[in-house]
Amino acid sequence: MTFRNSIVLTISCLLLATACPAAEYLSPIAVVADGQILYVAESTASRVDIVDVAGGKVSGSISLDRNPTGLALSPDKKTLFVTADGPDSSVHLVDIGKKKVSGSIDVGHTPMSPVATPDGKRLFVCNRFDNDISVIDLDKKTVTKRIPVTREPVAAVLNLDGSTLFVANHLPKGAANVDRMTSVIDVIDTATLKVISSIPLPNGAIDLRGMSLSTDGKHVYVPSIFARFLVPTTQIARGWINTHALNIIDANAKKLLWTVLLDDVALGAANPWGVTSSADGKTICVSHAATHEVSLIDTEALLKKLEPIPARATAGLTIPEYESLPENPANSLSFLTGIRRRVKLPGNGPRGVAVVGDQLAVTQFFSDSIALVSLKPGESGIQSIALGPEQEMDTVRKGQMFFEDASLCFQQWQSCSTCHPDVRTDAVNWDLLNDGIGNPKSTKSLLNAHKTPPVMITGIREKAEVAVRAGIRYIQFAMPEEEKASSIDAFLSSVKPIPSPYLVKGKLSKAAERGEKHFKKTGCILCHAGPYLTDMEKYDVNTTDGMEKGKELDTPTLIEVWRTAPYLYDGRAPTMLDVVTTFNKDDRHGLTSKLSAEQLAELAEYVLSL
Ligand code: HEC
Ligand code: HEC
Known part of the structure; x- marks a missing residue:
């Protein structure tokens, strides 16, 4: 379209209010850095943008045929691996020099988090809804094996020598009417391509999104929600319902060491998502998707504080005994006080993180921008780079933003998406107040809730609109504002089902x-x-x-x-x-x-x- 045509179209659509092209949101979700260049996966715009950090602007983009979900660079920095959303999907190989897709390899349903081995010979991809990992031979460009894992693998990292792959499973598996529910980290031996163990996180550690290896290769960091699903949801202060944690795994022993809470006593740090470390290893960086912050944790001070505390793997206690130890850092909402900075970001919805020089780059999903936070000691500079033109959000987009925002909640302890990740279920039971106490219920997916009244399994709420407002009032302990509640209704009504992984080429088997x-x-x-x-x-x-x-x-x-x-x-x-x-x-x-x-x-x- 020529410039003149586009002006004519813009003016006529403003006048007629009908023919306006739909706003194109970018929704940056993942980012990798190569020197001062960032590659950003725009999860609703079918492209990867290239950001020149020094110049403070987008310097190019790579179009794809589907929305990207994750990125990785080959060790020689010549190829960018981009996983594409959807069933029967693929990983694209992008030639960095030509800024073009040079090929693609079929993988599974909703592939994400590609990871290349240090020798550049193999690539691992998490197929979220096939519950497995594709192993790709990069010379032959073929999948050599699919390794089944526990449930919804969403992130993977290799240890330094590439001998072990750690896989973070988003949700726990098994019946929910039990006292213990946790997501697990599956450990894969990359020589035998077998799962050699599954590391259970502490009780209630669920909704995993990101994972990273410490700079020295000793630890694997996994942020999680830390759901207190055994207590009735009668109050919310001091993390009564949901808290948020950083799980620290020993990369050599392949065992859970400690779990540290990321919240403060009277202020939740809801929905941790991305995690990485500064180049010098001195800072662990965690993004908080629902409070629009990053936590910058002093690694040395953290490890020093943890040192005298028995680690779960070596304490010689049963897991329940360990979990109730008073000195267990997972029981302390003030553990990080003095050794962590909570930095408020300029935008909304931080997700993926990457270190670029001495700055942290954070994708801001709802603001279509990148936040850059200085990691230099004593510096607190924050900048923002716009990835596209500024545009008004429509009601559906606003509804999604409020659904995922813990600022609606008293003390920021949780968003709706804490228990309903991606609008679905966290796979645990909650004892909500709408039907009395002592009768926990499985969290329902909200897909089609507005189209199938009544709602709640007992049908106690006449329709979803009532449940949305009750959720804000009785689960988030806040006053529902009608504008926000009705946009949440609009968003939830707009959500479409994802095709089942049991279908064969879109048809029943x-x-x-x-x-x-x-x-x-x-x-x-x-x-x-x-x-x-x-x-x-x-x-x-x-x-x-x-x-x-x-x-x-x-x-x-x-x-x-x-x-x-x-x-x-x-x-x-x-x-x-x-x-x-x-x-x-x-x-x-x-x-x-x-x-x-x-x-x-x-x-x-x-x-x-x-
Ligand atoms: C602490 C976890 C938790 C949080 C936070 C939460 N929900 Fe729920 N939600 C549940 C559970 C559990 C159910 C199922 C309860 C039942 O069936 O009785 C549910 C059910 C619902 C339903 C009914 C779905 C249906 O089809 O029957 C709606 C609508 C809903 N939630 C909306 C929301 C909204 C909006 C928010 C944010 C304001 C929210 N929820 C926050 C746990 C939660
Ligand atoms: C008489 C009406 C009725 C019939 C017939 C019926 N269902 Fe159901 N179904 C229900 C009700 C009510 C529930 C809720 C039960 C519960 O939650 O414990 C349910 C729950 C389910 C669930 C659980 C869904 C979830 O999200 O937890 C599945 C799956 C299901 N039914 C499948 C079936 C299948 C398969 C059949 C046939 C073999 C069947 N139903 C026959 C009424 C029915």
Whole structure:
């Protein structure tokens, strides 16, 4: 489009208010540095921008056919690996000299966090929704192996010699009606390409996003949410519901050493996301997505303070004993006082971080900008580089920003997305106040909540709009402002399901096709009916006990249930097969007892394909 045409279009769309092109948000999510150059993954604009830090501006960009999710540089700095969003996706190889995609390699569903080995021969990619890691031979440009991991791998790092890959799993796995739920770090031996151990984080450490290796290679840093999911959500001060942590793993022993809280006594540091270390190793940098800050932690002072405290791996105590030790830093909201700077950023929604010279670069998702924070001792300079033209946010975008913002919450302890990461579920149970105390419920995904009233598994709220305002009032302990609440409604209503990883080229597998017949025959379709697979009515399908015994529950939607295990009102069913077998002994939840083992598996596969 010529300049003149674009002015004409802008003027006419302002007058007519209909033909305006939709705003293009960039949503920078990941960043890597090469000298004074930054490569920035624009997660909603199908491109990588190149930022010249010294010049303070975008100096070029690389267009892609899909939205980028993660980046890595090859050790010789000649190739940029860019993972692209979506099912059956790929990793693009970008020729840095030509600033062009020179090839791509098919990987899995929603690939992210590419990591190249130090010899430049192999690349590892996390396939978030296939729950595995693709191993790529970079000479042959082919995938040589897929290694299954625990659940939703979102970040990976290699140790210094490249012999061990650490993989951060976003969510915990297993039933939720239990006392212990944690995300794990899977440890892969890169010679045998096998998972050699899974390191459980402390109870409630979930929602992992980022991970990094310390500059000296001794430690792996993993920020997490630290959910206190065993207590009723009656109050919020002093991190009663959710706190936030940095988990420190011994990279040689491959064991968890300590977990340190990132919050302050009366001020949460919600939703830590990216983590890295300064080039000299003196500062650990963590971004806080929901409070628009970074934590700059003095590494030496931290390790000195931790030294006399028994580490979890060597304390000789059981995990519960260790977790209740008074000197365990995971129990202290003032542990970092005096050895960490909390720096407020100029923008909104920090995510990925990278060190460029003696500055920290932080992607600011909602402001479409990069914040640059000085890491020099005694300096507190902060700059911001715009990645695109400034533009008004529409209601949906604002709603997403408020949904992910802990400033709506008393003392910034949590955003809606703390328990509903990516609008879905944190996979743990919470004892919310809307239906009394002592009856924890599995966190529901909010996909289609506005289209399938009533809401909450008991149907206690007439519609999602009511639950949104109640959430701000009773979970965030704040006064709902109508403008913010209604934009959250608009955002939640706009969220679309992601295609299931069980689909084969977008279609039901043969087994799932047979499963669809069982779904009809066994009567599932009677209640799980219509476009959202719920008739929006309540039934007692004999899944309940305790305080809920015999209560009728609201038929949940089955769209995207592949993503939201564990199942049933209190997360008692770890898998789909458990829903139709272990927890349906008397056929009150569909006539499944007559199905063979194979037919049950087909039924489960169909439901997991929705
Ligand atoms: C402490 C964790 C937590 C936080 C924070 C939280 N929620 Fe929830 N949310 C839950 C749980 C648990 C459920 C399911 C409860 C049930 O079924 O009884 C739920 C259910 C919902 C539902 C009903 C979904 C449906 O289809 O039935 C809506 C809507 C909702 N939440 C919106 C929000 C909003 C908006 C915020 C932020 C203001 C928020 N939540 C913050 C835990 C949380
Ligand atoms: C009589 C109505 C009814 C029938 C028939 C029925 N369901 Fe359900 N379904 C429900 C209700 C009510 C719940 C909520 C139960 C709970 O949370 O404990 C539910 C929950 C589920 C869940 C859990 C979803 C989640 O997000 O936790 C799955 C999966 C499911 N049903 C699948 C099936 C399948 C498969 C069949 C057929 C074999 C079936 N249902 C038959 C009413 C029904």
